[in-house]
Amino acid sequence: MPQAPERFDALIIGGGVIGCAVARELSRYRLRIGVLEKQPDICCETSARNSAVLHAGYNNEPGSRMAALCVAGNRGFDALAQELDIPYKRTGKLVVGFTEEDREALAAMKQAGTRSGVPGLELVSKAFIREKAPYVGGEFALWSGSTAILNPFRLVFALAENASVNGVQFFFNSEVTGISQAEGLYHVQTAAGAYAARWVINCAGLFSDAIAAMLGLRDYAVYPCRGEYFVLDKRIGHLLPLPVYPVPNYKTGGLGIHLTPTMEGNILVGPSTEYIGARGDYAATRRVMDTLLQEGARIFPHLQKEYFIRNFAGIRPKLTPQGVGGYHDFVMERRGNAIHLIGIESPGLTAAVPIAHEVIRLLQEAEPLREKPAFNPRSKRFCTFADKPAQEQAELIRQNPDYGEIICRCETITKAEVLAAMRGPLGASTITGVKYRCRAMMGRCQGGYCQTRIARLLQQEKGIPCDQLLYGRAGSNLFTGSVREP
Numbered sequence: 001m002p003q004a005p006e007r008f009d010a011l012i013i014g015g016g017v018i019g020c021a022v023a024r025e026l027s028r029y030r031l032r033i034g035v036l037e038k039q040p041d042i043c044c045e046t047s048a049r050n051s052a053v054l055h056a057g058y059n060n061e062p063g064s065r066m067a068a069l070c071v072a073g074n075r076g077f078d079a080l081a082q083e084l085d086i087p088y089k090r091t092g093k094l095v096v097g098f099t100e101e102d103r104e105a106l107a108a109m110k111q112a113g114t115r116s117g118v119p120g121l122e123l124v125s126k127a128f129i130r131e132k133a134p135y136v137g138g139e140f141a142l143w144s145g146s147t148a149i150l151n152p153f154r155l156v157f158a159l160a161e162n163a164s165v166n167g168v169q170f171f172f173n174s175e176v177t178g179i180s181q182a183e184g185l186y187h188v189q190t191a192a193g194a195y196a197a198r199w200v201i202n203c204a205g206l207f208s209d210a211i212a213a214m215l216g217l218r219d220y221a222v223y224p225c226r227g228e229y230f231v232l233d234k235r236i237g238h239l240l241p242l243p244v245y246p247v248p249n250y251k252t253g254g255l256g257i258h259l260t261p262t263m264e265g266n267i268l269v270g271p272s273t274e275y276i277g278a279r280g281d282y283a284a285t286r287r288v289m290d291t292l293l294q295e296g297a298r299i300f301p302h303l304q305k306e307y308f309i310r311n312f313a314g315i316r317p318k319l320t321p322q323g324v325g326g327y328h329d330f331v332m333e334r335r336g337n338a339i340h341l342i343g344i345e346s347p348g349l350t351a352a353v354p355i356a357h358e359v360i361r362l363l364q365e366a367e368p369l370r371e372k373p374a375f376n377p378r379s380k381r382f383c384t385f386a387d388k389p390a391q392e393q394a395e396l397i398r399q400n401p402d403y404g405e406i407i408c409r410c411e412t413i414t415k416a417e418v419l420a421a422m423r424g425p426l427g428a429s430t431i432t433g434v435k436y437r438c439r440a441m442m443g444r445c446q447g448g449y450c451q452t453r454i455a456r457l458l459q460q461e462k463g464i465p466c467d468q469l470l471y472g473r474a475g476s477n478l479f480t481g482s483v484r485e486p
């Protein structure tokens with residue numbers, strides 16, 4: 001007799017920021033919840049590849065879901081960050097202009113933002129730009145006081161860890177390949193086994209249209225649109241205290257090549273906007289790199305190639321095809337007991353928790369949900385050694401000598417922190433899993449010194465054979481066979 005599939009109240013497909021936010025918010029209720037993720041970890045796709053800006057909401061059409069949920073996400077972030085220990089900074093943001101056409105566009109953006117309830121928008125002079133960001137170009141600007149920068153990895157991991165603490169089960173390497181319905185349940189086939197659930201929540205990002213099609217909803221097509229970035233060395237980080245954007249040409253489908261400081265003091269330059277054929281094509285191309293340099297230098301004249309330490313790309317799951325461009329509103333549709341979230345492009349990171357609240361509202365239209373009194377809303381970061389005063393560091397080393405061994409020299413990440421990243425129910429089992437959780441390998445040498453040590457620790461800690469060790473996503477094997485001992 002074949003085994004009956006494991007049964008859940010709700011199965012969430014996709015472990016990006018949206019799936020993890022839905023999982024965490026649903027874990028407030030008495031439900032058995034599972035997350036099915038095709039990659040070996042959470043946060044492997046778009047949620048790890050973006051500008052990491054907590055948007056204010058003035059870029060989106062007033063009255064749209066995008067605008068309303070972005071404004072709500074921005075407003076609610078202080079409380080969320082406190083509960084889940086997410087590093088962020090309300091830096092504010094400048095959208096700089098040079099021409100009379102730009103001035104009109106900025107006035108229109110301010111008007112749109114005001115209609116959507118965005119606080120702290122102001123048209124400002126060159127003197128204001130100089131005061132806030134002395135090394136930035138521009139004749140005038142739109143100032144957005146509520147815009148912030150955040151650590152996007154911590155946001156996703158904190159949501160997932162907190163969901164896990166509150167009972168949500170995560171299944172990795174579990175690509176959903178088919179869904180059928182029988183006896184009031186969805187029967188979900190994955191690469192790793194079968195599951196059944198009363199509810200399915202489609203948070204599959206770039207593949208959300210494919211999951212929708214499995215459930216008979218064929219109204220939407222996702223068009224992948226790549227954005228490439230450069231990461232700049234911390235040496236130049238102090239010259240850019242806040243995100244600086246050009247006036248966007250919304251028709252392209254992006255916000256223009258901007259410069260954004262990261263929480264840790266690097267600068268991101270990008271992203272480009274390019275419709276591509278393949279959804280998994282994260283290539284960073286020479287052609288676009290040159291454009292980034294040229295356009296970035298227009299608003300940040302100190303930009304030079306010598307500061308570049310890495311490049312990467314993210315892919316927008318757009319619902320508007322090439323030639324049409326622009327933005328389609330977030331799709332959030334309930335069909336039967338399936339809820340589809342499709343086309344969750346920017347500002348999806350900002351809007352993730354309000355999107356999850358909307359999912360709960362849709363669910364509650366069909367059945368009442370009972371709150372779980374034992375829900376624990378808190379989560380704590382483990383990786384803070386570098387920020388502590390010397391005395392506290394010494395005490396940590398006394399308690400645990402692994403704090404006394406620095407694995408990542410650029411970012412001062414200790415062995416204790418690297419091991420913590422691998423441990424626990426949602427511990428990392430890949431190189432990027434470690435990197436995103438504790439920042440090891442994100443410094444100037446980009447893992448040149450520590451990646452091999454981390455690979456060895458992963459093998460020891462998780463018992464992963466050499467030829468099965470992954471860099472990040474499925475198929476990214478680091479070695480083809482066993483490797484000689486050092």
Ligand SMILES: Cc1cc2nc3c(=O)[nH]c(=O)nc-3n(C[C@H](O)[C@H](O)[C@H](O)COP(=O)(O)OP(=O)(O)OC[C@H]3O[C@@H](n4cnc5c(N)ncnc54)[C@H](O)[C@@H]3O)c2cc1C
Nearest residue numbers: 014016017018038046047050051053176205227348349350
């Ligand atoms: C270049 C760029 C810049 C951006 N900048 C910002 C910004 O500054 N601020 C902001 O608010 N937003 C920004 N965004 C938007 C934001 O990053 C996204 O809206 C958000 O990350 C989408 O999250 P997600 O969970 O829907 O998708 P993802 O993170 O892609 O997660 C979807 C998950 O579903 C899984 N999956 C897919 N198919 C299956 C299947 N068949 N079975 C099981 N699992 C499956 C995938 O592996 C993936 O892990 C940006 C996006 C891009 C591309």
